[in-house]
Amino acid sequence: MNSSAWPAGFPGDLERALDSMVERIIDQERRRKRIGEVLSGLGKVSLAGVEDLVEKSLVREVKRDPLSDLKVCGVDGGLLDQQLHGLDLILIRAVAVIFHYRRALLNGAEYLPSEFPPLRMVDVAEPLDAWEFQLLAGMERQLAELEVATEAAERDGIGAILLDGSIVPQYVERFPRSPVLVERYQKLIQAYTKLYQTCARSGVLLCGAVKDSRGARFVEILKRELRDKFGLSLEKEDFSVLDRSRDTVLLNHLLQVGQRTSAFTYAEKPASYVLSDLGPWAPKICAFYIKTVPFDRPLRVEFLDQGEDTAATADRVASLIFALSSHHDGFGLPSVIVEADACVRLAEEDLCLVRDSISDRLEPSLFLELRREKKPF
Amino acid sequence: MAFVTDLVKTNRYFMRAESVREYERRGSPLSAIFPADRWEYLVARAQVLGVQGEHGIERSTFPPSPGEKVSVAEPELLWRFLGLRPSGGIEVGKLRHHELPVQLDLNRLLRKHLAVLAMSGAGKCLAPETAVHLSTGELIPIGELVDGALARGKEVEGGVEFTRENPDRLSVFTLGNGFRLRRAAIKAFARRNFSGRLLKIRLGSGSWISLTSNHPLLRLNGKTRWVAAGELRPGDEIAAPGWTDFGKGAAAPAPDVDLGHRFSRLSPDLLADEIVRVDPVEYSGYVYDLAVEASDNFVANDLIVHNSNFAAVIVEEILSRSPEQGRPATVIMDVHGEYTGLAEDPGFSDRVVVLKGDEFRIGVPNVSLAQFREFLPEMSGVQARELQRVLETLHAESRSGRGPFDLDDVIARVEGGDGVNKQLQQALVSWLNDLQSLGIFDRADNPNWERVVLPGRALVVDLSDMTSLRKKQVLVAYAARRLFHSRKRNRVPPFLLCLEEAHQFCPAGESKEAAISRSVLEMIAREGRKFCASLMLISQRPVRLSTTVLSQANTNVILRITNPYDLEHIKQSSEAITSEVAAMISSLPVGEALIIGEAVNYPIFVKVRQRRSRGPSSEIDLEEAAREFERRGSREEDDARAFL
Known part of the structure; x- marks a missing residue:
C-alpha cells in the first residue's frame, strides 16, 4: 500500500502525489506486461504436476459454443438497505432469467418468479453493528438468489445456471457474537448445498461470473511455481510487482480474446476457512479466467465440477461463457446476466416508498430517520 | 377526463x-x-x-x-364530455384516435356563426434545396431565399422562425383558375427544424422535389385533386408549370411533347408530369415555408404545392336533415365552383339550385338608399338625398301602376333632376353608370329569394366565372342584406350563408370602397344569432379576414395552418386557442381538423369524412382536358387556314 499526504491548500503537493502515483502505475503495468510476455512463452510447456492447476497448460484456447437448442439461466439479485432509528430495513429481490437459444439466436426468454420480481422486505430489530448489518443484507440477497436458482435448476431442459458472482459463500468469520447471522449463515450453507445437489442431480452446469474479481489466487500459484519450478529469468522487481497484482490485472497482459487460463481449485486447501462449511462440495469448486472481448478485462468464472473430468467441465463452461459474453467489445459479461441484472435493479425511490409507508403508519413522534438524515442544512 | x-x-x-x-x-x-x-x-x-x-x-x-x-373513454362519456350528439347532429367525421362519429349540435354549431379556416397559401415543409421560381424568372433554392430574408431579422414562435418583411417585393408564381399561373407577392418567409423522413419524388421530366409526406401536390390522373405526397405512387401524374421563359412574362409554351412520354400538356401554363420514383430520405435540419398573397399554392421545383378544404361536408349534412330535425336553408357564395357538383349528385340534386353569377340580378326597386350608399361609398349626403328623392318618386310611380323600374330609370331621373348642383349630379350619374356597367341590375331580383331559400334546400351562387372582385362584393352585399331582412320578417327560414374566400368579402383593413360587403356581413355577424341567420366563413387567408367578423364566429373549424402570421391572427380572435393548441394546428395532417368553440365543450381533433357529392367542376379528367386542349388547337388552326 502507498499513501500520500498533503496539507490542505497545497495543490502543488497534490500534483506531485498524482504524478508519482501515475508513474508507479505505469511502471507496474510495464512489469506486468513483461511478465505476461514471459508467461506467454510458457504456452507449450507442460505444467503437469503444478499443484492446484487442473490442466497442463497455462493458457488454453476456448471454442465458442454454437448456442443451438439450449436453455441458459442467469441469476441475479438486487439489494437496498437502510439503517433507521431502532430498525434496519433490507429490500431484496432476485430473478432467474432463462434464455432459449436456437441456431445461435435468442428465441425466447422466461423469468422466475416473473419479469417483475416482487420485492421482499426484511426488517431487522436486533442490535447489529453496521458491519454485521451489511453482512446480513448480503446473506439475504444470496438466499433470494439461491432460491430462484434452485427453482430454475429443477426445471427441465436447463443447460447451465450462471450466478452473478461467486458460487460459494465468501465469509471468513463465523460470527461468534451474532446468533442472527449464525442462523442466516446456516441457512445459506443449506441453500448452497441444495443448489449444488440439484445441479449435480439434473446435470446442470453451475457457474458464477464474477464481474470485478479481486481474487489473487492465480497470481499466488504463479508466484510459487514460476520461480521454484521454472526458474524464469525475471528481475526481482518484476517478481515483486506480483505482490501488488490481482489476477485480472496481471492476466490482462497474458490472455487474448478466446483464451482462458488453466482451471484451478478455488482454495489451496479444500477445508480452508471459506469453504470449510461446504463439506464434500468444497474440492469441487474450481475457477478460471477467460478473456471474452478485446476491450474488457478477463472474467473470473467459478464452476462446480460435477464429474470425473474437471478439464472437460471447464472447457464446457468456458465455451458457453465465451459465446454468451462476446457481443460487446468493451463489456464481456454473459448477456443473460445483463438481463437479470436489469430486472432486479432497485432504485433508491423503492426504499423511500417503503420507509415512508412505515412512517405514515406511525405516531409522528416516532422518528425513523437517523440524525445524519435530518441535517437542517 | x-x-x-x-x-x-x-x-x-x-x-x-x-x-x-x-x-x-x-x-x-x-x-x-x-x-x-x-x-x-x-x-x-x-x-x-x-x-x-x-x-x-x-x-x-x-x-x-x-x-x-x-x-379509454367510452363513447357515451365522450359524447357527454365533448358536447357531441349521439345522433341527429351534423356528422363531420370521426374523433381522432377514436372511431367515434363526431355529430355536432346544429344549433351550437351555426347559431353563433362558424369559421372554417384552412391553411394559408404556403408550401410547407420543403427541403432547403427545393428551387422556387421567382416571378422575375430567377430560380432560387427556398432555403437560400428564406435564410436570406430571416437574416435581416426574424420572430420566433412555436419553434417557427419567420419574418413578414419583404423589402425586395419578391413574388412567386401561383396556380389560379383554369390552371393558369399568375404572380403573387410573398407575405411571409418561415423555417423550422425538422428531423425525420422526407419524401423525394422524382418525375419523368427529370424534376424532383423533397417534402414531408403530408404535403399535398396536385394529382392529375383520375379526378384532379390535391393529395398528400405520402399517397402518391409511381405512375401518378402531378402538375408542373409548362414554361420555357414564363418568368420573363412571355408565357411562351414549352416545346411540344409526346403524350406517350412521361409528361404532357394540360393547359398553356401547365404540364402533367409522371412520378417515376418516390424515395424516403432521412433528413435533419430546417424545412422551409412561404406564405403567398391571396393564394393557396406556389411553384416550387417546377411543381405546384397546395392544401385542401372542408366546408362541403357541413353543407351535405344540412341538406340531409329531415323536417323533424329542423332544416335551415343554405346559400353558398361559391367563388371556385366547388359546390356546383351538389346539383349534379343524385343524392342532393333535388334540393340544390345553382345560379350562375351572370344570371344573378339585383332588382333595383328592392335596393334601399342605404344599400346604394354601400355600393357607392363615395356618395355625399347631398347626392344621397337626391338619389332618395328619385327612388321615392320611382317607387310611387311603380305603385301607381307604372311597374318596376331599373337602374337606367334611376339614372335618367337623376340626370333630369334640377334640385342639385350639376357637378354633384354628374358625379352621381357617373357612379350609377359605373354600377350599371356591372350588368347585374334589373327590374326584379333573380333569384326570387323567397322561392329558392327554402328549408332543407341550398342555393349555390356560382361566382367562379366572375373576375371582378367589386362585382362579387356587390352581389354578396345585396344577397346578404336581402336574406337578413327577409329573415327578420320571417319570409325565409333560418339560413346559413356560406362564404367561400370570406376574406374577399369582409377583408380586414381595407377601405369602404374595397370592402363593399363588409358592413352587412359584420351586421349579420353581430345580430344574426337573434334571427337565426348564420354565417359560415371559409377562408384560407384568415389574416385578411375582418377581426370583427372572425371574433363573432363562435365556432372555428381549423385545418392545417402553418403560417405563423395566420396562426397569430386566429389566436387573437379566439381565446380558446392557446399556444399549445396553435402548435397542434401547425402539425395537423391532411384531412384532419380542429374544432374549437361553441359547438364543442372542448377543442377536438376530427378526421374529416369524405364529401359524398361530386367535387368541384374543376376536377376534370386529365384525358378529357388533353382532348379538349387539342380540339381547341385544331379549331384555331382551321380558323386561321380559313381566314388565310
Whole structure:
C-alpha cells in the first residue's frame, strides 16, 4: 500500500502525489506486461504436476459454443438497505432469467418468479453493528438468489445456471457474537448445498461470473511455481510487482480474446476457512479466467465440477461463457446476466416508498430517520 | 377526463446509442441477443380536462394520484364530455384516435356563426434545396431565399422562425383558375427544424422535389385533386408549370411533347408530369415555408404545392336533415365552383339550385338608399338625398301602376333632376353608370329569394366565372342584406350563408370602397344569432379576414395552418386557442381538423369524412382536358387556314 499526504491548500503537493502515483502505475503495468510476455512463452510447456492447476497448460484456447437448442439461466439479485432509528430495513429481490437459444439466436426468454420480481422486505430489530448489518443484507440477497436458482435448476431442459458472482459463500468469520447471522449463515450453507445437489442431480452446469474479481489466487500459484519450478529469468522487481497484482490485472497482459487460463481449485486447501462449511462440495469448486472481448478485462468464472473430468467441465463452461459474453467489445459479461441484472435493479425511490409507508403508519413522534438524515442544512 | 397530448415509446435496451451500436456491430439485431422487445413501453402524457362529478363534468382542482388506473373513454362519456350528439347532429367525421362519429349540435354549431379556416397559401415543409421560381424568372433554392430574408431579422414562435418583411417585393408564381399561373407577392418567409423522413419524388421530366409526406401536390390522373405526397405512387401524374421563359412574362409554351412520354400538356401554363420514383430520405435540419398573397399554392421545383378544404361536408349534412330535425336553408357564395357538383349528385340534386353569377340580378326597386350608399361609398349626403328623392318618386310611380323600374330609370331621373348642383349630379350619374356597367341590375331580383331559400334546400351562387372582385362584393352585399331582412320578417327560414374566400368579402383593413360587403356581413355577424341567420366563413387567408367578423364566429373549424402570421391572427380572435393548441394546428395532417368553440365543450381533433357529392367542376379528367386542349388547337388552326 502507498499513501500520500498533503496539507490542505497545497495543490502543488497534490500534483506531485498524482504524478508519482501515475508513474508507479505505469511502471507496474510495464512489469506486468513483461511478465505476461514471459508467461506467454510458457504456452507449450507442460505444467503437469503444478499443484492446484487442473490442466497442463497455462493458457488454453476456448471454442465458442454454437448456442443451438439450449436453455441458459442467469441469476441475479438486487439489494437496498437502510439503517433507521431502532430498525434496519433490507429490500431484496432476485430473478432467474432463462434464455432459449436456437441456431445461435435468442428465441425466447422466461423469468422466475416473473419479469417483475416482487420485492421482499426484511426488517431487522436486533442490535447489529453496521458491519454485521451489511453482512446480513448480503446473506439475504444470496438466499433470494439461491432460491430462484434452485427453482430454475429443477426445471427441465436447463443447460447451465450462471450466478452473478461467486458460487460459494465468501465469509471468513463465523460470527461468534451474532446468533442472527449464525442462523442466516446456516441457512445459506443449506441453500448452497441444495443448489449444488440439484445441479449435480439434473446435470446442470453451475457457474458464477464474477464481474470485478479481486481474487489473487492465480497470481499466488504463479508466484510459487514460476520461480521454484521454472526458474524464469525475471528481475526481482518484476517478481515483486506480483505482490501488488490481482489476477485480472496481471492476466490482462497474458490472455487474448478466446483464451482462458488453466482451471484451478478455488482454495489451496479444500477445508480452508471459506469453504470449510461446504463439506464434500468444497474440492469441487474450481475457477478460471477467460478473456471474452478485446476491450474488457478477463472474467473470473467459478464452476462446480460435477464429474470425473474437471478439464472437460471447464472447457464446457468456458465455451458457453465465451459465446454468451462476446457481443460487446468493451463489456464481456454473459448477456443473460445483463438481463437479470436489469430486472432486479432497485432504485433508491423503492426504499423511500417503503420507509415512508412505515412512517405514515406511525405516531409522528416516532422518528425513523437517523440524525445524519435530518441535517437542517 | 384527460387528453393525450404526447406519446413516447421507451425501451431500456435503447437508452444508450453506443451500447446498441456495439452489440449490433456483428450484424445481429439487439433482439437476437437480449429480449429487448419485451421491454418496450408506450408512455402517454395527458392533460387533465375535467372530472366527472355529480353535476356533469367539473373542473379538476388537483391532479389524479400516481398509479391510478386509466381507461379509454367510452363513447357515451365522450359524447357527454365533448358536447357531441349521439345522433341527429351534423356528422363531420370521426374523433381522432377514436372511431367515434363526431355529430355536432346544429344549433351550437351555426347559431353563433362558424369559421372554417384552412391553411394559408404556403408550401410547407420543403427541403432547403427545393428551387422556387421567382416571378422575375430567377430560380432560387427556398432555403437560400428564406435564410436570406430571416437574416435581416426574424420572430420566433412555436419553434417557427419567420419574418413578414419583404423589402425586395419578391413574388412567386401561383396556380389560379383554369390552371393558369399568375404572380403573387410573398407575405411571409418561415423555417423550422425538422428531423425525420422526407419524401423525394422524382418525375419523368427529370424534376424532383423533397417534402414531408403530408404535403399535398396536385394529382392529375383520375379526378384532379390535391393529395398528400405520402399517397402518391409511381405512375401518378402531378402538375408542373409548362414554361420555357414564363418568368420573363412571355408565357411562351414549352416545346411540344409526346403524350406517350412521361409528361404532357394540360393547359398553356401547365404540364402533367409522371412520378417515376418516390424515395424516403432521412433528413435533419430546417424545412422551409412561404406564405403567398391571396393564394393557396406556389411553384416550387417546377411543381405546384397546395392544401385542401372542408366546408362541403357541413353543407351535405344540412341538406340531409329531415323536417323533424329542423332544416335551415343554405346559400353558398361559391367563388371556385366547388359546390356546383351538389346539383349534379343524385343524392342532393333535388334540393340544390345553382345560379350562375351572370344570371344573378339585383332588382333595383328592392335596393334601399342605404344599400346604394354601400355600393357607392363615395356618395355625399347631398347626392344621397337626391338619389332618395328619385327612388321615392320611382317607387310611387311603380305603385301607381307604372311597374318596376331599373337602374337606367334611376339614372335618367337623376340626370333630369334640377334640385342639385350639376357637378354633384354628374358625379352621381357617373357612379350609377359605373354600377350599371356591372350588368347585374334589373327590374326584379333573380333569384326570387323567397322561392329558392327554402328549408332543407341550398342555393349555390356560382361566382367562379366572375373576375371582378367589386362585382362579387356587390352581389354578396345585396344577397346578404336581402336574406337578413327577409329573415327578420320571417319570409325565409333560418339560413346559413356560406362564404367561400370570406376574406374577399369582409377583408380586414381595407377601405369602404374595397370592402363593399363588409358592413352587412359584420351586421349579420353581430345580430344574426337573434334571427337565426348564420354565417359560415371559409377562408384560407384568415389574416385578411375582418377581426370583427372572425371574433363573432363562435365556432372555428381549423385545418392545417402553418403560417405563423395566420396562426397569430386566429389566436387573437379566439381565446380558446392557446399556444399549445396553435402548435397542434401547425402539425395537423391532411384531412384532419380542429374544432374549437361553441359547438364543442372542448377543442377536438376530427378526421374529416369524405364529401359524398361530386367535387368541384374543376376536377376534370386529365384525358378529357388533353382532348379538349387539342380540339381547341385544331379549331384555331382551321380558323386561321380559313381566314388565310
